[in-house]
Every structure is written in structure tokens, then in C-alpha cells.
Amino acid sequence: MSSLNIVGRPVPQIDSRDKVLGRARFTDDIRLHHPLEVAILRSPHASARIVAVDTSRAAALPGVRGIVTGADFRHTFGVLVISKDEPAIARERVRYIGEPVAAVAAETADLAAAALALIEIRYEVTDTCLDPRAGLKPVAEPLHPGLGRDNNLHKQVDQHYGDVGAGLAAAPVVVEKRFTFAPVTHAFTEPHATQVAVDGRGNLTVYSATQVPHYLHMAMAEVLEIPEHRIRIIKPHLGGGFGGKSDPFPHEMIAAKLALVTGRNVRVNFSREEVFISNHGRHPTTMTMKLGYDPQQGVTAIDADIVIDGGAYGSFGVVTTYYNGILLQGPYRLDNLHFRTRRVYTNKPMCGAMRGHGGVNARFAAEVLLDMALVQAGVDPCQGRIDMIHRPNTLLSGGFRITSVGLKGGLEEAMRRSGWRDKYGRLPYGKGVGVACGFYISGSAAHIHRNNRPSSTVRLTLEFDGTVTVYSGAADIGQGIDTILAMMAAEVLGIGLDQVKVVVADTQLTPVDLGSYSSRVTFMAGNAARNAAISMRRLLVAAACRLLELPEPAWEKPEPPGDFFRQGRRRPDYSSDYLGPNPDYDSDGFRLANGQVTQVASGRSVPFLEAVRRALDEPGILQTFGTYRSPKLGGTFKGAAAGLSPSYSFTAFIVEVTVDPETGFVKVDRATCAHDCGTVLNPLAVQGQIEGCIHMGLGQALMEEVVHYDGVVQNASFLEYKIPSAFEQPEVVLVPTPSDETEGPFGAKEGGEGPLAPIIPAIANAIYDAVGVRLTEVPMRPDRVLAALRKAGAA
Amino acid sequence: MTTRMTGFDFERPAGLPALRGLLARLGKEQRRFTLAAGGTDLMPQLKQQQLATEVLVSLNGVGELAGIELASDGTLRIGALTRLAEVAESPLVRERQPALAAVAARVGSPQIRNRATLGGNLLVNNRCVYVNQSPLNRTVHAPCFKVDGDVCHIVKSAVRGKLPQCQARFVSDTAPVLLLLDARLVLLRGRGERRVPLRRFYRNDGMERNVLKPGEVLGWIEVPPAGGLRIDYDKLAVRNALDFPSLGVAVGVREDERGEPVELAVALTGLGTHPLHWRFALVGGAAPAAVVAQACARAEKSVTTYQQDFFPRDYRKKMIGTFVRRGLRRLGRGAWT
Numbered sequence A: 001m002s003s004l005n006i007v008g009r010p011v012p013q014i015d016s017r018d019k020v021l022g023r024a025r026f027t028d029d030i031r032l033h034h035p036l037e038v039a040i041l042r043s044p045h046a047s048a049r050i051v052a053v054d055t056s057r058a059a060a061l062p063g064v065r066g067i068v069t070g071a072d073f074r075h076t077f078g079v080l081v082i083s084k085d086e087p088a089i090a091r092e093r094v095r096y097i098g099e100p101v102a103a104v105a106a107e108t109a110d111l112a113a114a115a116l117a118l119i120e121i122r123y124e125v126t127d128t129c130l131d132p133r134a135g136l137k138p139v140a141e142p143l144h145p146g147l148g149r150d151n152n153l154h155k156q157v158d159q160h161y162g163d164v165g166a167g168l169a170a171a172p173v174v175v176e177k178r179f180t181f182a183p184v185t186h187a188f189t190e191p192h193a194t195q196v197a198v199d200g201r202g203n204l205t206v207y208s209a210t211q212v213p214h215y216l217h218m219a220m221a222e223v224l225e226i227p228e229h230r231i232r233i234i235k236p237h238l239g240g241g242f243g244g245k246s247d248p249f250p251h252e253m254i255a256a257k258l259a260l261v262t263g264r265n266v267r268v269n270f271s272r273e274e275v276f277i278s279n280h281g282r283h284p285t286t287m288t289m290k291l292g293y294d295p296q297q298g299v300t301a302i303d304a305d306i307v308i309d310g311g312a313y314g315s316f317g318v319v320t321t322y323y324n325g326i327l328l329q330g331p332y333r334l335d336n337l338h339f340r341t342r343r344v345y346t347n348k349p350m351c352g353a354m355r356g357h358g359g360v361n362a363r364f365a366a367e368v369l370l371d372m373a374l375v376q377a378g379v380d381p382c383q384g385r386i387d388m389i390h391r392p393n394t395l396l397s398g399g400f401r402i403t404s405v406g407l408k409g410g411l412e413e414a415m416r417r418s419g420w421r422d423k424y425g426r427l428p429y430g431k432g433v434g435v436a437c438g439f440y441i442s443g444s445a446a447h448i449h450r451n452n453r454p455s456s457t458v459r460l461t462l463e464f465d466g467t468v469t470v471y472s473g474a475a476d477i478g479q480g481i482d483t484i485l486a487m488m489a490a491e492v493l494g495i496g497l498d499q500v501k502v503v504v505a506d507t508q509l510t511p512v513d514l515g516s517y518s519s520r521v522t523f524m525a526g527n528a529a530r531n532a533a534i535s536m537r538r539l540l541v542a543a544a545c546r547l548l549e550l551p552e553p554a555w556e557k558p559e560p561p562g563d564f565f566r567q568g569r570r571r572p573d574y575s576s577d578y579l580g581p582n583p584d585y586d587s588d589g590f591r592l593a594n595g596q597v598t599q600v601a602s603g604r605s606v607p608f609l610e611a612v613r614r615a616l617d618e619p620g621i622l623q624t625f626g627t628y629r630s631p632k633l634g635g636t637f638k639g640a641a642a643g644l645s646p647s648y649s650f651t652a653f654i655v656e657v658t659v660d661p662e663t664g665f666v667k668v669d670r671a672t673c674a675h676d677c678g679t680v681l682n683p684l685a686v687q688g689q690i691e692g693c694i695h696m697g698l699g700q701a702l703m704e705e706v707v708h709y710d711g712v713v714q715n716a717s718f719l720e721y722k723i724p725s726a727f728e729q730p731e732v733v734l735v736p737t738p739s740d741e742t743e744g745p746f747g748a749k750e751g752g753e754g755p756l757a758p759i760i761p762a763i764a765n766a767i768y769d770a771v772g773v774r775l776t777e778v779p780m781r782p783d784r785v786l787a788a789l790r791k792a793g794a795a
Numbered sequence B: 001m002t003t004r005m006t007g008f009d010f011e012r013p014a015g016l017p018a019l020r021g022l023l024a025r026l027g028k029e030q031r032r033f034t035l036a037a038g039g040t041d042l043m044p045q046l047k048q049q050q051l052a053t054e055v056l057v058s059l060n061g062v063g064e065l066a067g068i069e070l071a072s073d074g075t076l077r078i079g080a081l082t083r084l085a086e087v088a089e090s091p092l093v094r095e096r097q098p099a100l101a102a103v104a105a106r107v108g109s110p111q112i113r114n115r116a117t118l119g120g121n122l123l124v125n126n127r128c129v130y131v132n133q134s135p136l137n138r139t140v141h142a143p144c145f146k147v148d149g150d151v152c153h154i155v156k157s158a159v160r161g162k163l164p165q166c167q168a169r170f171v172s173d174t175a176p177v178l179l180l181l182d183a184r185l186v187l188l189r190g191r192g193e194r195r196v197p198l199r200r201f202y203r204n205d206g207m208e209r210n211v212l213k214p215g216e217v218l219g220w221i222e223v224p225p226a227g228g229l230r231i232d233y234d235k236l237a238v239r240n241a242l243d244f245p246s247l248g249v250a251v252g253v254r255e256d257e258r259g260e261p262v263e264l265a266v267a268l269t270g271l272g273t274h275p276l277h278w279r280f281a282l283v284g285g286a287a288p289a290a291v292v293a294q295a296c297a298r299a300e301k302s303v304t305t306y307q308q309d310f311f312p313r314d315y316r317k318k319m320i321g322t323f324v325r326r327g328l329r330r331l332g333r334g335a336w337t
């Protein structure tokens, strides 16, 4: 393997200049020909039957071109095949305040708003269920009677690994606490927006701020009852998602329907309040967790009972239900695990996937309990954790296949860089340090929609002028996958980033990628791009051989990886397009660099462009494909697929805080992060992701909370929903945490979500070190810290 | 759907005479108008339809009302239209009234202070979780007095017209400091003007908030020399930027020529319907620590708080004493706490 050109260098995102200069076009910047403006009427009731809908007065208003109601949609939808329970517009009943009940397309936004005021809807208010605990008891009218239950339980997962009873009984230290977590939401910058262009043949081009163009494509066809080939989804530049745009949404269905009904282009665009009431944020959670610890063996058992408040519809909730328990299997050895998670429907905006999906709250509980246990056992909280971290290449009892783990070295380095040994337990009252770790998936191994197609496919073309174009359905939502795709091609082909263009997230032009969720994109689309580029590289090397009159190298398929990968009882299933472990694609004796294709041994070379043109001679076009599909993993029991990933990232945080014992204010002074994302493909991008995780974690830890009052969101604005300002962001120290990952693109793993979860318990543990109290309610608001201090003082 | 402001005319008179003429005309035509300075408080209310008006009158063309002057008696005469950023950075204010410069820098964010005016800050609308909401949100609970409804959701027994009818809380950051400084307001009406001490300006109500009469314009804020009074202001807010005070406490200690403390003064914002302030003599043998304790007890007892804010009401109340003591420590009087 020759040295790398671009991978590992700090490269600005390829679109950052356009974004900074305001040139990048986001969905709402697109100017369609005379679009109609769409306004959505929303329910003022949390729970009610819709008795009558009268749109006649609105329809009579000059300038109103189309009105849709629940009667216009027969099918419900949802991102998961197993919970397609959401209507585009409520029919018969409404389930949360803000649910769409009708929508208008009119010549101007003011007219559309005026028309909404003329729509008359008669409701019959019914009992609301706002508290998930109440929803677990029998209720008069379940939110979703179709489930056949007498309560509002949506999904229950109850899983056992090993023997929890024995694990707890054998543990010298057992700790238990009850934790509560407030609802938090993504708070991305760009509000939801969709524009739909319709052509004379009734074909729709849908521009939408979405993380999942492919799922939107399929859901829209189903909801509109038109063939998929009539729909083209394009994701323009996107201003943040964090999971808040990873479902198909009602407004997307509404806009498309109105375009079909009116035959006109339409445009819909959310206010900040509409973003808040569409939510899909992190589930409010209560959990009781028990943890056994033995200094000799580490964590002997975890037993958790978890209730998550799902809101009105399913969204990703079934996955969240699993993740809350299943992701306790790392980053430490744990043979005995039992959890029961119950997701309950309530009359509130739905919850779904949010950065660190499902793993964040349970991680907090586990890390706080572990800290208590380590303190009780007299074991250093860092060292105690280091001793329990998974070893590389292990198979967990739940079936997770752990490949690379760099966390041990990373946390050791973080201890040195943060001055842990001088600080832990030694700082003056009010100052403290705390540690916590976590791990996260690099994409889900299993598909949401069962099929045998790859998770990601990339098409690559090379033109006679040397332009390389990467075509990918991957959705850049700010995380920078466009840049990663370009880097993959540039690295393999030995050319500059400027020579690579990307055509992305357009279902008419780009092959399918499943979307930006579960931290899958760099790993999966990155691998697909790399593989496509390797195939292209072979075409060029072959052409060079012809020009140099050399025999073509014999490209052998590399040996399948060693025994370890067979531990999953089934053989790994590498497709024919699997091009071998990273990164020895250039073991063929050729080197592409500096505008030349060179045979290394002889030093003979041809210019890159000449090789391109020679390669074009016969086919007239240079086009290759690359795919990624996960090896088949895991067991066969029900729910075995949850949390399976071809690779996992690992993170540790050491944070230093100042707690003001008079006011209870917590200030995070410094965060030292060791994040094992395998090879750091682009240090700038990884740094951005980690800083973002810290900022978001800080918000959830200390201040963020969606406040509902009688079912209405009371703080649906950035003034009242408190996101930390730049003042609150701590000094950040990033510690190199290399690991030996063989399956990620150039050895990379995820870096966008994993670092979120551990920062929150690290803050809690640092508060304990500073002032000696354990916070179990998140956010750890000043008044809660103060109350805990008073309680401790009184005791 | 993004909210837009519609349904009013816009006027921007150039200069004081033009403003006077315009207001006279609007009065005669009996048109409902609203004055706008920086607009940072007004715009969200207009967008959210908490407020309706027929004519929006921008004061930003009235140059006479912007700027800071020093009168011969040492009084600072600050035009109501002076931006908070200018108040914060003015060498004159920093030298003469450092506490005022400091508090001006604590309002909102840099962007807001570049636009927001000192006059607008003294007149900033009271806030309530039931009022500062969108139209959709307000339809969930019946509209309250402050948005032309007939109920108060905070105090259910409140009666329209009987003060306090509305518990929307007072949130100006600068008011407590200006109260302790004995500031006076110059109010312009027709061709005349009147002076009102700030301490007589506010009323105990979230709707009828002050004694400004319809059509009256706040012209200047006059701040007499501090006379040995040193003031510390601090606010309880979740973040170090953007947030309104959940509680704001100004603490002042007046010293005589020999540096002996003669008076302790405390003013609060963010809790009730209007700012509160007290003065306590330190002469005559009273031990300062006892006076401080008395002041804190008095303040905690006098305010009524409601669950209207990010922080629970009890916590906000508890923080009064804490903030007073911390202010005194910063003023070098930690021994009293």
C-alpha cells in the first residue's frame, strides 16, 4: 500500500465555500415557475374525533386552487414497514395538537392563510393520554385501536442474555437508580421545506429537505397511489437533520397531492413552530436500572426497565425500543443483560430518531451507575472502565460482531491529556472531573425493507476530459458525505479533489443509497464509492498496459478475511463485488499519482489522460459501479437484527466542570474526547462532528427540554427552547484514537453520533466529583443541582 | 408556513417636528398606531399576532432622540433611541455610570443590542407563557386578557380592569439599575413634555404597565450623577446570551465622601409585574449584615412569583438573596454577607 494522498488530510467540505457565500441552494431557495403556496391547518386538540369538515367557504375564496383533507388519502405511512400508522392528514380523529387536518394551495401565502381560517372543522373532544404510565393501564379509547390492545402500548421488547439474577447475586457491588429524561428535539437550522414541480405528463419532481430520499420515494408512491416512476426525489443542500428529517413527512405527501390535484407547482415551508410540533425528537424516558459490578470481572449484569413516551405515531419507535436495551452490550464486556422497554403512544407530537438514536438515555443511566459502583469499589473510574472495554474481534452474547476497538489506548491518552490522575478526587470543592464511554453502530446491517439489494450503490463515470463524476443517492445533510464520496474517488484514482464532481441524492440520476441515518453513510456509501473507483482504476491500468504493451495484471480476489468473521455461525456473505479488505487495491504493481499511471517496478508510465482516452476507445464510455452490503451477521432469534452493524465506533469523554454550589449552575470547562472512528478520513470533518456532539450533548445535559402543557408545545421557539450558546461550549481536546478496522472505507467507522451519548453522563459524573451529588434527572438544571445539594446537606 | 406581518401602514417621520405632526394627525383620525424603536420586542409580537395595529410609526428617523449628552450638573441625558450597543460602549456612560454601560451589555445578544434602544428596553412588553405564543398555541387555551380574551390563566380569579388583572412579568434588564440611579424620563406629548421619575413610572399590572399615555413618546432618559452609589447587576438566565432575565438583581451601596457606606439599595426585575426596589439606611448603628438579611427577607417576601419561566418559581425566589449577597461580594462588601 502506497501512502495516501487525500485520505487523512484536513479538507474543507467541497460545498462549504458555497454555503458560506450563500450560493448553496436549499430547498426553499429553489424557484419553480409560479408555485402555489401551501398552508396546513393544524389541530388545536390533542385528542378528538373529527365530526365534520367543511371546506366550501375556503374553496370559494378567489385564488385558492386546491384543498385536501384526510378524505383524500387512503393509505397511512411510516418509515418502518412495521409501523405505518401515520396519515398524511388526520381522518376521523386527531392524535396531537398540531396534527394536519387540512391543507390549502393558493396563489399567495396570505391567501392560503386566509383560506385556512375559513375551513370549518367540527371536533368532538375525547380523553387525552399524555402520560405514558397512564397509557400502560387500560384506557377507554386507545390511540391506535388497530393494535388490538386495551391500552396505549405500542411496542414492548423484553430480552434476556445470560443470567442476570446470577450476575447480580455474585456481584460485590450492586447499584440501582431511577432516571428520567426530558424530551429533546433536533433543533436543526433549516426548517422543513418541500417544493413539487409537476410536468404536463403528470410526473412529479419533489425537492425536499430529507435525509431519506429513497424511503420518501417509496412512501410517496404508496400514499399518492401512483407508480414510483412518476416520482423523482431531489434533496438539495440541507441545513441539518440529526434524525429530524429521516422519516417521510405529511407535508411532503400533502404538497405532492396538491401538485397532482391542481396541476401546478407547489411550495411548502415550515415555521419554526411547525418544526417543533412535528418533532420526531428523542423519546422522553423513565428507566430503572440495576447494575452489578465486581472489580475482578467488571460489570456482571445489567437489568433495566424502561418506558419511553412515543407520542402519537410510530416513526422509528420500534427501533428506539430495541436500542434502549440492546446498545448496553458495549463498550464493556457484559454477559448478563435483561431489559424490558415499553414504548407508549401518547397524544403528543411523535418521537423518533435523534442523533445517538436510542442509545443516549440508557447510556447515561449505565455510566452513572457504573461510576457509583466504581467509587463504591474504590476503583479509579477511568482505569476501571479501561479494564472492561471489549477486545477487538469478539462476538458478543447478543450476536454483535465487534471488529476494531481503539478505545483502550484512546482513553489512556485522554487520561494523560486531561490530567486525570492529578484532578480526579483532588480538585477543590465545586470543581470536578468525570468520565464516561460509549459505542455506536456504523450503519445498520439489516435493511428496513427486506430485499437482497446492496445498502449503497455508486456509479462512477470518467469523461475524456478527465472529469470523474460520482453518482450516489446518499444524502448529505451537513455531515459531509458529498466530500467523502469525492475523496474516495480522488484517493483511489490518484487525482485531486477538484477533478471529482458529485451528483447526489436525485432518484432519477443516482443509484440507491438508503439514506442518512444510523451513522451508515460514510461506512456504506464510502465503501461503495471506493469500490466503484477501484473498478475504474482497473480500467485505467488495463489501458495503460495496452499503451505500454505490458500484460494486464492478474487481479485476484483477495482471500476472504480470517476465521473471526465466521464466528457469527453463518459464513460472511461477500458479494462478488467485494473487493477485499482495505486498503490494498494497489497491490497490482501500478501507481496512479501526479497525473501518471506508472508501473512501479519498471518506472514506465503514461499520462493519466492518455490512459483515459485509450480506455475510452472500445466502449466510448467509462462507467463503473461499486456497492456495499454488510456481511450477514447475528443470530436468528426475534429481534436479533436490532443493533447489528458491520462495525462499531467507541468513545470516551473526560470532562471538567465547575459547579456553583450557591446557584447550582454547572459550567463545562473542558471536554477531552477519545473517539475511535477507525481511520480519520478527514480530520476537519471529524472535529466538526465531535464538537457538534459536545454542543448537542451539553444542551440535553444541562438545559434542553421540550415543554408540553395540556399537550401543546409551550416552547416552540429558539428563544424558549434553550440550545447552548457559543459561550457555553467548552474547550475541546481531541485525542487520537486509532484502531485497526478492516472493513470500513480506508478503515473508517462512524463519527457523527457515537460521541454524543457519553458526554452527558461524563458531565453527571464530573458533577459528582465536584460537589458529591448524583443527578438522575436530565436536564441537570441548576435548580435540580441545588435541590440535590440541599438534600445531601440535610442528610 | 412562515408568519408574515400584514395589515398595517408604515410611517417613518424624519425629525421631531414631523413626528409631532404625524402623531397629531393620527390622533385626530383616531387611528390605532404603535411606536417602534429598534423593533426587537415589537416584531415578534406583530408576527405572532399578539398585537395588532393600524399604523406602525418608526422612530428611527427622529435623530434628535438618539445620542448621549452630559449636562453641566453631571446628568447624563440619553436619547430614548440610543442603541444599547452604544450605551454599553459609550466612554461617557462607562466613566460616569459604569453600571448602566454594564447592564446594557447584558441584554439579548450583540445583534439585538445593535438594534435595540434604551427607551425600548424600559418599555419592553411584559411576558407570559400564555401570551408570547403563536396563534395556534393560544387557541389551545382560551385567549387571556392580554390578548383580548377574558381570563387570566395564571390567576384564575383575576378580573379585567381590577389591577393587577394580568401577571405577565416585567423583564427589562436596564430598569433596576436605572431605578437605583434615580433616573427620570422625559415624556413628549403634543408640543409639551413632562418629567416622571422612573420609580413612579411602572404600575402593578402586566397590561397597563406604566403611566405613559397614548400618544406620548419617551424622549430622553436623564441619569443624575451617581453620588457615591456603586451598583452591581446580575441576571439569572439559562445561557450567557439571548435570554431574558428569569430574575435580575441590582444591588447598590452608597458611600459618603469618606468611603463609609450609608445606604444599601436593591432592585429586582423578572419576577412580578413591575420592577421592585428598596433602600435601607446604613447609618445609625445598624449592623450592615443585619440590614442585608433584612433586605433579602423583605425582597423575598414582597414578590409574588408564578410558574411562568424555565426556572421553577421557588428557585427564582430563593435566588434573590443569593444574588444580593453575590452582588455585595463583587462590590467588595463580602463581609456583610
Ligand SMILES: Cc1cc2nc3c(=O)[nH]c(=O)nc-3n(C[C@H](O)[C@H](O)[C@H](O)COP(=O)(O)OP(=O)(O)OC[C@H]3O[C@@H](n4cnc5c(N)ncnc54)[C@H](O)[C@@H]3O)c2cc1C
Binding pocket: A719, B034, B035, B036, B037, B038, B039, B040, B041, B042, B043, B044, B059, B080, B081, B084, B106, B107, B108, B109, B112, B115, B116, B117, B118, B119, B120, B121, B122, B123, B124, B125, B171, B172, B173, B174, B216, B217, B218, B219, B242, B243, B244, B245
Ligand atoms: C431573542 C431576544 C432576546 C432578548 N433578550 C432580552 C434581554 O435579555 N433583556 C431585555 O431586557 N430584553 C430582551 N429582549 C427584548 C428587547 O430586545 C429589548 O428589551 C430591547 O431593548 C427593546 O428595545 P427596542 O428598541 O427594540 O424596542 P421596540 O421593540 O422598538 O419597542 C418596545 C416597546 O417600546 C415602545 N417604544 C419604544 N420606543 C419608544 C419611545 N421612544 N416612546 C414610546 N414608546 C416607545 C414600543 O411601542 C414597544 O411597545 C430580547 C428580545 C429578543 C427578540
